[in-house]
Amino acid sequence: MRTFEFTNRLRITLLAGIILGFLCLALTWFSGTDDAYHTRFWSNLLHNSAFFTMIAALATFFLAASITAWAGWYTVFKRVWESMGLFLIVGFCLMAFLGLSTYLGWNHLYHWNDPASVEIDTILQGKAGFLNKGWYFFGTLVIVGAWVFFALRFRSLSVSEEEQGADDDFKVHRKTRVYAAAFLPVFGFSMCAMVWLWIMSVDAHWYSTLFAWYTGASAFVSMICLTILILQYLRGKGYYENVTTEHMHDLGKLLFAFSIFWTYLWFSQYMLIWYANVGEETGYFYTRINDYPVLFYGNLIINFILPFFILMRNDTKRKMGSLGFVAVIVLFGHWVDYFQMIKPGVDHTAHEVSMLHEGGHDAHTKHIGHDDHDHGSHDTAHAHDDYGHDAHSDHGHDAHGDHGHGHGGFKMGTTIPGFLEVGTFIGFLSLFLFFVFSALGRASLTSAHDPYIEESVHHHV
Amino acid sequence: MAHNKVIYGLYNDEEELLRAVKVAKDKHLEIMDVYTPFPVHGLDPILGLSESRLHIAGFIYGALGTLTAFLGMTWIFTKDWPVIFGGKPHWSVPAFIPITFELTVLFASIGMVVTFYLISGMGPGVTNDYLDPRITDDKFCIAFDEHDLDADSASSFFRETGAAEVHAKHL
Numbered sequence: 001m002r003t004f005e006f007t008n009r010l011r012i013t014l015l016a017g018i019i020l021g022f023l024c025l026a027l028t029w030f031s032g033t034d035d036a037y038h039t040r041f042w043s044n045l046l047h048n049s050a051f052f053t054m055i056a057a058l059a060t061f062f063l064a065a066s067i068t069a070w071a072g073w074y075t076v077f078k079r080v081w082e083s084m085g086l087f088l089i090v091g092f093c094l095m096a097f098l099g100l101s102t103y104l105g106w107n108h109l110y111h112w113n114d115p116a117s118v119e120i121d122t123i124l125q126g127k128a129g130f131l132n133k134g135w136y137f138f139g140t141l142v143i144v145g146a147w148v149f150f151a152l153r154f155r156s157l158s159v160s161e162e163e164q165g166a167d168d169d170f171k172v173h174r175k176t177r178v179y180a181a182a183f184l185p186v187f188g189f190s191m192c193a194m195v196w197l198w199i200m201s202v203d204a205h206w207y208s209t210l211f212a213w214y215t216g217a218s219a220f221v222s223m224i225c226l227t228i229l230i231l232q233y234l235r236g237k238g239y240y241e242n243v244t245t246e247h248m249h250d251l252g253k254l255l256f257a258f259s260i261f262w263t264y265l266w267f268s269q270y271m272l273i274w275y276a277n278v279g280e281e282t283g284y285f286y287t288r289i290n291d292y293p294v295l296f297y298g299n300l301i302i303n304f305i306l307p308f309f310i311l312m313r314n315d316t317k318r319k320m321g322s323l324g325f326v327a328v329i330v331l332f333g334h335w336v337d338y339f340q341m342i343k344p345g346v347d348h349t350a351h352e353v354s355m356l357h358e359g360g361h362d363a364h365t366k367h368i369g370h371d372d373h374d375h376g377s378h379d380t381a382h383a384h385d386d387y388g389h390d391a392h393s394d395h396g397h398d399a400h401g402d403h404g405h406g407h408g409g410f411k412m413g414t415t416i417p418g419f420l421e422v423g424t425f426i427g428f429l430s431l432f433l434f435f436v437f438s439a440l441g442r443a444s445l446t447s448a449h450d451p452y453i454e455e456s457v458h459h460h461v
Numbered sequence: 462m463a464h465n466k467v468i469y470g471l472y473n474d475e476e477e478l479l480r481a482v483k484v485a486k487d488k489h490l491e492i493m494d495v496y497t498p499f500p501v502h503g504l505d506p507i508l509g510l511s512e513s514r515l516h517i518a519g520f521i522y523g524a525l526g527t528l529t530a531f532l533g534m535t536w537i538f539t540k541d542w543p544v545i546f547g548g549k550p551h552w553s554v555p556a557f558i559p560i561t562f563e564l565t566v567l568f569a570s571i572g573m574v575v576t577f578y579l580i581s582g583m584g585p586g587v588t589n590d591y592l593d594p595r596i597t598d599d600k601f602c603i604a605f606d607e608h609d610l611d612a613d614s615a616s617s618f619f620r621e622t623g624a625a626e627v628h629a630k631h632l
Binding site (some may be wrong): 148267270274275277312314460 | 502548561
């Protein structure tokens with residue numbers, strides 16, 4: 001079977017993308033567009049690291065799920081998912097760096113990581129058993145480390161299966177199946193814990209039991225988009241002649257179906273919170289609808305309406321133009337989805353922490369519960385309103401007027417993704433593709449001795 | 462259909478049927494119809510059947526269901542009988558969405574079933590002539606109309622392509 005040649009030209013293009021991303025990330029730190037805590041820098045780093053780590057993790061997960069389900073259709077291009085899974089090595093480094101910086105207090109991404117805030121906040125104290133820097137750092141190391149272990153196992157087993165040649169007992173494949181089956185429950189539970197720590201806990205007072213699924217579905221759709229785009233690129237370069245329209249059609253169906261699944265989870269989360277109308281839950285959507293309306297509604301339009309109506313027909317899933325178009329849009333859409341999961345909470349935390357550290361002298365004696373909250377919550381959330389009142393009323397707002405949300409109006413890079421955010425996205429995407437392509441180049445594109453290879457070559461829908 | 466003499470061959474296996482249909486197409490024999498107990502993969506393109514338009518009907522039924530549910534609830538809850546539920550506004554779009562979804566699915570599915578029954582000439586109390594009861598069980602059938610293909614060439618075709626049985630029947 002043919003091997004992908006990672007040409008210098010492509011290497012240089014991707015390296016240029018990585019440098020662009022690095023520059024954009026550095027600019028958010030140095031340009032003075034950021035606040036004293038470099039919130040924009042840290043949240044951009046978290047946003048992109050978590051997004052691409054989750055994509056790599058979901059690729060490994062779907063590979064394991066497909067192996068466990070005796071699926072065979074994907075076998076011709078399973079190296080793409082194996083290679084995407086190998087990006088977990090980079091993801092491990094990125095998240096370990098974020099974990100370390102959280103552990104050492106370099107960033108102020110997380111409200112629960114600010115001792116002064118926790119001291120006066122009973123909600124954060126109650127969650128401190130899980131939301132603490134030890135769990136964040138060592139939990140990330142152990143759990144993502146385990147994912148890396150499985151991703152490496154799948155890859156090395158798959159390569160050794162091919163090297164050993166034809167084997168009537170399918171010994172290597174049986175072994176792969178054991179690892180795949182073991183990975184599924186490990187990933188199912190640990191992925192939720194990681195999503196809670198990395199992403200949900202930026203809104204430290206808020207929680208949603210659906211959130212990990214919702215975030216996972218978002219990453220899964222993005223993973224399918226990237227698979228489609230990588231395969232289209234490789235097919236355009238003359239590789240993967242055995243990946244036919246039938247395989248692309250099935251990937252298109254997955255993109256279509258899981259866009260709807262994502263919407264289902266999004267809506268299930270939204271409607272229950274809307275219906276119950278409990279103050280400590282609605283704050284999450286209150287912020288997003290009022291301060292981030294473009295992202296909030298745009299999220300639904302590009303991640304649901306667009307793929308739903310474009311990919312509904314049979315032929316749009318089989319035509320490379322329409323499929324690629326939707327894949328590009330939806331990939332960007334889910335990146336924006338992660339953006340609006342992370343940025344409002346981080347902005348809020350930075351605001352509260354700065355309030356507390358700059359001048360809330362009487363803050364420690366204050367009771368957290370307050371009457372300026374008409375969400376119906378009693379002892380929770382948004383403690384900064386108190387400080388905002390007397391100590392720092394110059395910090396911008398009337399607490400009665402805006403319910404404790406929306407500090408300081410529009411902020412580039414926080415309210416909407418700016419050029420620097422898009423540049424950072426391109427940088428991380430290039431980094432991701434660089435690793436996937438270099439991993440693809442190290443083994444044949446199609447495993448010749450996978451037991452399902454014939455089924456996959458003759459796949460027909 | 463009445464008073465047509467039909468010559469049909471029964472095959473034991475769908476692979477044999479597929480090969481036989483290919484042979485018939487190569488020889489430009491006019492096949493009246495092919496009957497199988499289950500959908501045979503790859504048969505439609507060989508027979509040259511055009512794509513079904515049932516899904517377009519399904520989309521229209523679904524869209525009708527969406528409109529019925531959404532406009533219906535809008536009218537009921539804002540004009541006909543406005544009731545306050547849980548302090549929510551009368552026109553509470555999030556609460557409408559599950560029902561809108563359900564009616565979309567209901568209209569699309571029932572509409573497609575009814576349409577399919579109508580265009581296939583099926584329905585409760587309707588009896589149809591069939592060639593052989595075993596085509597709903599384990600036999601795969603190719604049928605020729607005698608106007609298109611005489612009995613001798615039909616039987617030789619069936620013999621060549623390995624049909625298990627050959628019969629003729631007036632429909």
